Amino acid sequence: MPTARQLYQQELIRCREHFERVDLQKERGYLMKFTTFSANVENILPSIPRREHEMMFKKLLLQQIYTTFDQRCLTAGDLVELRGVQDILKLANEPKIYCTYHLGSYRLLTSVLFRKGVDCVLMVGSNMNRSQGGDMTEHIDALREKHGLTNVFRIIEAGSPSAGLSVLRELKAGRSLIVYVDGSPETAPEPGEEDKFLSVRFGHRQVLTRKGVGFLSHAAGVPIVPIVSYRDSDLTNVLHCLKPIRPIRNSDRDMYCQEAMQQLYDAFWPFLNRYPEQWEGWNYIHSFLEPEKARHGFFKVGSDRPIFNEDRYSICDLEQAPILFDRRLYQTYEITDDLRDLLTSLNEIDSVEEVIGHEMYSELMEMEVIC
Template structure:
């Protein structure tokens, strides 16, 4: 077996050669190739050769960091439920009308209040998130949708498919490019004209490139912090418009539900930055309650690694077995709770889940990790030590059983 002591995996090389999933490296980016997912997860074996392997491991890392109470054994089922929910959401966007079983709950106000005082409708990519726009349109609530530059064409096609020209004209419906430097001016104009602004606050774009840096803040979310765009609160403060937080979920038997939570009113007596941080944190608290109960409802788990701010590092909680009968052999297993490995376009990586770090490794080591993971060969501690793979034991990439 080849000596890998000078490999990029060595502990001393971690900080120097590690690639972070949050760096946006094209090799590491998650591609949304599950839109046509229509297979029950019961018949799928998530092995390293499975096309969903990489995506699952990254989502599992976010489950580990943000929801440590979720047992590792539940990660896979929640991952496939997430993909199923994503598929169902895309199916629902083509429905001709709002589903009859849609539940809508207003907490302390009514739809008429939104019509009477237009504001920023702040929501997330959770549950049946497309239902929010459809519900507003069905009830003749004028609104403009803020969307990234990359999504403009797709959203325009959806609108044209969903509504006829008369309905679009009646609503005065517009799409606003979030990346346009003039987007803030357009948003203010739409608000003055009596329209609401629908914003997905867990999107990865800000309102205008010139506002991007000051639009990014870190707020508490579940067990960690997350870096989010503060555009919705920024707009509210400048325009003196209320924020209407909305969270879409699926109830029992996947019944779609929209919760319109209490409005957040701009307070000019507060420092702008303080208001923004308080408002955004409050919006995410509503999402937090839904996600902690049913993690699979939030589509952004697929991209959360790009926005994660790890402030509460979770120590490895794995304890090795002390089975004396097998102690003589000192067999090992792969520590899949804390590590994984990828093969992406011919490059090989060891993945550390606690901080989303990827370490480039050579092909032969990747194959050994795969063999250990599959239990294809009875690898032991002495065998790894003899073949210069002691680092795998030291760093708990493999665990003695």
């Protein structure tokens, strides 16, 4: 008779087989989603060659299917392998702020903690709460009934004006907080919110991250526990528990927030390098990137014939019109079919300036579309 793990793996194999029958190129919005994903990888982790990006993107889409399945599978949490500082997940007297990331089957952390009897408060964005909050609550209710659990589970929307005070009350009441520190599309910076964010190093760029986790930890005197979820090659889900970050009483709060958030991103970096195809954040991290200063210097040497700057730009043939996508600034420009054809065949044209005119030629050179 197959074991629970074998049955689980068989179901994931069925998920994969179904996924492989889908023609992704025909899926609505696939091309722009992939192009944005590719630009994000290139900006944060440029050591991964662009030729590998599409396979990474497809693996991420499959990983998202696995994650959705895990949310519906009551036994998935029982099959998780714990690594690192495992004792940190044991029921203890003090509450904690469990910080995790959108890597692997990231929703399983909540299931594992609740199964261990921890009173949990999950912080999510309002859109995520509307689309997934019901499923999470249903999953928790099923666990409560199956195992006879009586501990608390609540969801607090991160965008609520009273979210900070609500979480502080929960922490002081002894309940632990679960938060995704790598953000989500709806928690990205908006004009006028500058005081809610700080800048941290992340790969080859600086990203903006909300300082709320550090503030809550310092204000409540509660440790931050980084936990990274990922899926091994044999499909086993792993929760890797890292060393807690503890606030120092009477220390400078702003300094602690900066150091704590940088430590959280530094802790995540080795896992992202190892499992880059499992991070959902590639789809939205551009919303958190600090703008780069304008830089020029991509110039062709030793030839009079201009070339298309494919290092910076991509051309996407959408149904409505061709799109020129700036991979550095994440801007899109609708272009004509004629300009698309010209940019893709520059090597066949003797004088590009004569064909398109001096004004457009100068504009394309200034934008570094051609160089």
